[in-house]
Amino acid sequence: MAAHTSQSVAKAAGGDGEDPVAARGRSRRTDTATARNDGGVRRALATHWYAWAMIAPVVLVLGVIIGWPLARGIYLSLTDANERNVGRTIGANHIEATYKFVGLDNYADVLADPVFLQRLVWTVVWTVLCVSITFTLGLALANMLNREFRGRAAYRMALILPWAVPGFVSVFAWRFLFNRDSGILNKILEGGGISAVPWLDDPTWAKFSVVAVNVWLGVPFMMVALLGGLQSIPGELYEAAEMDGATAWQRFRHITLPGLRSVSMTVILLSTIWTFNMFPVIFLLTRGGPGDSTEILVTQAFREAFVASPRDFAGSATWGVLILALLMIFALVYRRSLRKQGEVW
Amino acid sequence: MRRGIAATALVATLALAATACGGDDKGAAGETKAGGELSGTVTWWDTSNDAEKASFQKIAEAFTAKHPKVTVKYVNVPYGDAQNKVKNAFSSGSEAPDVIRADVGWVADFASLGYLDEVPAETAKKVDAEFLPQAAASGKFEGKTYAVPQVIDTLGLFYNKKMLADAGVQPPKTLEELKTAAAAIKAKSGKAGLYLRGDDSYWFLPLIYGEGGDLVDAKNKTVTVDNPAGVKAFKTARDLVTSGAAITNATDGWTNMQTAFKSGEAAMMINGPWAVADTYAGDQFKDKANLGVAAVPAGSVKAGAPQGGHDLAVYAGSKNRAAAHAFVEYMTSQDVQVQSTKELSLLPTRTAAYEQPDVKSSEMVQFFKPAVDKAVERAWIPENGSLFEPLKVEYTKAITGASSPEDAAKSAGVEFRKILKGWK
Structure with missing residues (x-):
């Protein structure tokens, strides 16, 4: 989580959601222009050769680290490739690839399997719970910190702490805390006369635990992003509202929330995508268990790829592509609904 | 000009690859057996638990005393992650170990994927003659021996x-x-x-x-x-x-x-x-x-x-197979097995080891040996x-x-x- 969040905060915290959008709009316009005007390609190259040269490394790197794996993944999902039939060289042994193209069979299999629907339902519940709780807490904390008081810097530091610790370290720490027999949480509860809670041993409690840890990890990002948004709301608005006799709740409802719109829409989209694919929290905390009760789509894809033998490359690629498709549909619908409400992007 | 550079680079890469391959072949036959002496590095991925690993590391590194030119690199891989890690390393070939400690349930899997080097014929004969038959069976796949049993349990x-x-x-x-x-x-x-x-x-x-x-x-x-x-x-x-x-x-x-x-x-x-x-x-x-x-x-x-246990197997892509096989032979030798019994109460896989006083007197062996003899052998x-x-x-x-x-x-x-x- 931490690795992803770092860049987006700058974007969100600055409250300049429009900036990259504007850039994207401009580049698209250039694209269509070149496509329409065939003769202009050479001229565009000649005029803007330095621009092309500048972006070449980025395009190359993106192509290698994103484009190629993506294309390969989509291709594999249309084959019956597994560990036993892909080509490989082990020392002196060369083994030829013998997998073949099977069309959409893998997709039909996965979609017909009730497991897919079960995982999808829990993944959606998990995402909605995590994002809504994280957002609410983040908003509350941001509002509390968006005023002058002694030790504000210290508070901010403390609240950002979960974010500064590498994700897997905090998850392991939580796993120790949650341990039913010797974890600190249950020791404390025992002191209060409450019998041990099966944090990770009971399907419902395990769901609660994974959501709690993910919220704990996600709040700092929300808070920092929303704090940035709050600070970009002009103070005059509040002053004017106060003059008109608006209550605190009215000021929050009619100034703060609209003022945070562009930031909150961005962070909700990002947070949704990350949570949907939050592999480490689930995998390191419960390994999808007890049983398979906390298994989300990505951990299921991992199971297909790495747990079974021979490893099912085609099957896991299929899960991967389906996850990608779901998120793309979500992003499209989300964007469209925003556009309807008059947002620029 | 630019095309020229690309062509040169391509030729150079090919040439490098060719020499690298040549080097490998020579390495396997020449380098390791130079003057009949083993040399190079043998990397061993051990899956023993926290209480056992220090003892195994000591035993493994003592291999150098017998073959001064061989360096043993001991790596402890937690048992739970080992099957995956081994597969990743073996399929990509990068940073792959030369020798692994494989659960008896994994040997047939790895062997069927072509990852394991067959045990040399002489050693295989010894495995058949001198090891507990149910342990020896775990190292076989389709009639060939791919692993030497280290412990049985x-x-x-x-x-x-x-x-x-x-x-x-x-x-x-x-x-x-x-x-x-x-x-x-x-x-x-x-x-x-x-x-x-x-x-x-x-x-x-x-x-x-x-x-x-x-x-x-x-x-x-x-x-x-x-x-x-x-x-x-x-x-x-x-x-x-x-x-x-x-x-x-x-x-x-x-x-x-x-x-x-x-x-x-x-x-x-x-x-x-x-x-x-x-x-x-x-x-x-x-x-x-x-x-x-x-x-x-x-x-x-x-x-x-x-019936469980662990076998030692050599990676088919190992650059130092001769030394790796020698290491496996050493690790499964009677002396080493008796030492593991003494220090860790683990059960030997060699029939003759059970005649040794140190093994005979171990209370754990006294219980576990008859239990192992009655244990249910899984389908390999x-x-x-x-x-x-x-x-x-x-x-x-x-x-x-x-x-x-x-x-x-x-x-x-x-x-x-x-x-x-x-x-x-």
Whole structure:
């Protein structure tokens, strides 16, 4: 989580959601222009050769680290490739690839399997719970910190702490805390006369635990992003509202929330995508268990790829592509609904 | 000009690749056997647990004393991650170990994927002649020997002698007796009778064997986990927990089991020789004599425990195969096996090692050797290792009550048939 969040905060915290959008709009316009005007390609190259040269490394790197794996993944999902039939060289042994193209069979299999629907339902519940709780807490904390008081810097530091610790370290720490027999949480509860809670041993409690840890990890990002948004709301608005006799709740409802719109829409989209694919929290905390009760789509894809033998490359690629498709549909619908409400992007 | 550079680079790469290949060939034949002496580095991925690893590292590094030009690089890979890590390393070839310690259930899998180098003919002959036959069988795939057995084990019932004596009970021989004994222990000390691991399906095996069942019938290519004996085994697991005879966890089972047994929170546990060294480190077992081991309690049909153990195998892509095979031979030699028995109470795989006084006098060996001889040999099929993960999901669900024994057995059967394509 931490690795992803770092860049987006700058974007969100600055409250300049429009900036990259504007850039994207401009580049698209250039694209269509070149496509329409065939003769202009050479001229565009000649005029803007330095621009092309500048972006070449980025395009190359993106192509290698994103484009190629993506294309390969989509291709594999249309084959019956597994560990036993892909080509490989082990020392002196060369083994030829013998997998073949099977069309959409893998997709039909996965979609017909009730497991897919079960995982999808829990993944959606998990995402909605995590994002809504994280957002609410983040908003509350941001509002509390968006005023002058002694030790504000210290508070901010403390609240950002979960974010500064590498994700897997905090998850392991939580796993120790949650341990039913010797974890600190249950020791404390025992002191209060409450019998041990099966944090990770009971399907419902395990769901609660994974959501709690993910919220704990996600709040700092929300808070920092929303704090940035709050600070970009002009103070005059509040002053004017106060003059008109608006209550605190009215000021929050009619100034703060609209003022945070562009930031909150961005962070909700990002947070949704990350949570949907939050592999480490689930995998390191419960390994999808007890049983398979906390298994989300990505951990299921991992199971297909790495747990079974021979490893099912085609099957896991299929899960991967389906996850990608779901998120793309979500992003499209989300964007469209925003556009309807008059947002620029 | 630019094309010229590309062409030059291509030629250079090809030339490099060609020389690299040539170098390899020479290396395998020439370098390692220069003057009949082994040299180079042998990387060994060991999967032994925290209590065992120091001893194995010492033994492995002592190989250098015999072959001064060989450096042994010892790497401890936690057992739980090892199968995946080994596969990643072997399939990509980068940073791959030369020698691995493979669970007996993994050998056929790795061999079937072409990852393992066949054991040299002379060694293979020795394996057949000098090792326990059931151990030797685990290293074979389609009639060829791919691994040399290092240790052999099975599960037994570990018990805290003092706690059982205080409660006035004998080590239980059947699960019914175990329930009575657990009730007596609870009445006496308030502690749990048995810790039964609920997060690892290996611990399901004694239960299903006890009901006369098995996971699969490899001879008839039939999945048997969902037949009546299988259902009964899932029921038994749940019953042990609901009746209060056993405590369990769905996560962190190993740590919780060892902690509970070592601190006297549980009077009994089902475990194997690999746990002995760690158990002796516990408060309750400062006097080693307090630890007793008995056969796994019988179910309604019989008592049965799985035959397990670890084999050593050489990576087919190893650059130093001659030294690697020599290392395997050393690690499975009688001296080393006797030393492991002495230090870690592990069971040798060589028949003759059991005649050694150090082995003969080990209390753990005295119990485990007859148990190993009676242990149920699993089908050595490539899919062996991958049956445990789907089984774990269902076992955990059944033992924690998240699904009924019938549903658990049925789902396990469905998952098994997905893995074993074409089986009944």
